[in-house]
Amino acid sequence: MLRIDRIANLLPERIRDRLDPYLEAIGTMAEVGDPRVLRSLGPPGVRGMLLKRGKQGVPTLIPASHKAFFDWTYPHDHPEMEELYRRAKQGQWDGETYLDWSTSVDPMNPELALIPEGFVDFTAVEKYGIKLSPQEQMQFRYSLCAWMLSQFLHGEQGALFAAAQVTEAVQFFDGKYYGATQVVDEARHVEVFHRYLDTKLNRLYQVNDNLFVIIDALMSDSRWDMKFLGMQIMIEGLALGAFGMLYQSTREPLLKELLKMVIQDEARHVHYGVLALREYFTQQLSESERREREVWAFEVALLMRNRFLAYEVYEEWAEGKLTRAQWREVMNLAPGMEAFRRTMFSRLVPNLREIGLMSARIQPAYERVGLMRYFHGAAADKITGQQMIRELDAAA
Numbered sequence: 001m002l003r004i005d006r007i008a009n010l011l012p013e014r015i016r017d018r019l020d021p022y023l024e025a026i027g028t029m030a031e032v033g034d035p036r037v038l039r040s041l042g043p044p045g046v047r048g049m050l051l052k053r054g055k056q057g058v059p060t061l062i063p064a065s066h067k068a069f070f071d072w073t074y075p076h077d078h079p080e081m082e083e084l085y086r087r088a089k090q091g092q093w094d095g096e097t098y099l100d101w102s103t104s105v106d107p108m109n110p111e112l113a114l115i116p117e118g119f120v121d122f123t124a125v126e127k128y129g130i131k132l133s134p135q136e137q138m139q140f141r142y143s144l145c146a147w148m149l150s151q152f153l154h155g156e157q158g159a160l161f162a163a164a165q166v167t168e169a170v171q172f173f174d175g176k177y178y179g180a181t182q183v184v185d186e187a188r189h190v191e192v193f194h195r196y197l198d199t200k201l202n203r204l205y206q207v208n209d210n211l212f213v214i215i216d217a218l219m220s221d222s223r224w225d226m227k228f229l230g231m232q233i234m235i236e237g238l239a240l241g242a243f244g245m246l247y248q249s250t251r252e253p254l255l256k257e258l259l260k261m262v263i264q265d266e267a268r269h270v271h272y273g274v275l276a277l278r279e280y281f282t283q284q285l286s287e288s289e290r291r292e293r294e295v296w297a298f299e300v301a302l303l304m305r306n307r308f309l310a311y312e313v314y315e316e317w318a319e320g321k322l323t324r325a326q327w328r329e330v331m332n333l334a335p336g337m338e339a340f341r342r343t344m345f346s347r348l349v350p351n352l353r354e355i356g357l358m359s360a361r362i363q364p365a366y367e368r369v370g371l372m373r374y375f376h377g378a379a380a381d382k383i384t385g386q387q388m389i390r391e392l393d394a395a396a
């Protein structure tokens with residue numbers, strides 16, 4: 001990576017900026033040290049970051065191959081999953097009637113702002129000679145919020161398909177019952193996020209390349225536990241953090257209610273992921289296999305931490321005015337993005353610990369990137385969706 005950076009620095013700024021997406025993609029992959037992890041993330045990385053498969057219109061076909069696990073004896077083999085299934089059935093809600101879709105949403109109304117004024121620090125942009133009027137700042141926040149919700153929507157589509165796949169592949173029969181409820185939950189999430197974007201914000205951004213890479217990697221991996229790890233722990237963890245942050249900060253009532261309902265479903269999904277993987281990772285895998293997953297999870301966590309930087313909004317607002325490197329700096333310093341990363345990792349890291357992917361060997365790597373401070377938090381099996389909402393309300 002360093003060598004690529006040094007060569008790039010010799011190029012004129014304009015050319016360097018044009019090459020930046022490719023240099024960034026190559027840099028990301030060059031950082032992955034473990035060859036097994038590179039084999040798993042490499043091809044999705046090429047498809048997502050270099051070929052931009054997620055941005056080429058419909059359809060995107062991702063080959064999936066996994067074993068469907070049948071059991072003709074229908075055992076009740078996991079009491080905690082059985083209980084989760086019961087709770088999931090009782091927690092169902094209808095996105096069409098439960099939410100008040102007659103609410104009129106004005107993304108430019110400062111009284112009911114989608115995201116708060118302090119979400120982006122505009123003085124950081126002024127440093128580069130760009131001064132936005134209060135009206136333009138509002139427009140910008142509207143774009144950023146629509147971008148975040150679009151990524152939630154794309155993530156939900158991935159979750160819908162992944163939930164269907166893991167329902168086939170999981171080896172617990174109680175897990176299959178539970179998994180079916182998650183498929184319905186995710187379909188509802190796609191429904192409500194799409195309806196909100198389509199009818200209230202009138203915007204839809206394309207899928208972020210890095211999100212595409214993670215979705216592609218877990219859809220095409222034939223190992224059921226990698227699907228679980230990718231979707232139920234990593235992407236769901238990311239979603240929970242992001243939903244929580246937005247729930248806390250938005251003043252738009254329909255969005256707030258929508259997020260509150262989705263968060264309660266998502267809390268069950270992550271709980272299920274922890275249950276399914278804890279025993280498998282800590283008791284059934286060899287140390288070398290466990291190690292591979294541990295490194296994979298760390299690399300994906302880094303991908304989410306460093307690379308989820310709203311380039312799709314950059315292309316709309318700042319291309320030609322800021323370089324991509326300057327944009328990265330603005331986004332990294334945005335207080336809202338910092339809050340987003342904080343809530344995301346405070347949820348994710350305890351879950352990784354709980355499923356046995358935070359051994360003493362990997363902890364220094366987390367320490368280096370400042371994520372060890374979340375190590376002692378409560379994992380998803382210890383906290384319900386309602387508790388999560390209460391905590392978010394109390395901290396707001």
Ligand SMILES: [Fe+2]
Pocket residue numbers: 156159185186189266
């Ligand atoms: Fe979801």
Ligand SMILES: [Fe+2]
Pocket residue numbers: 159186236265266269
């Ligand atoms: Fe989910």
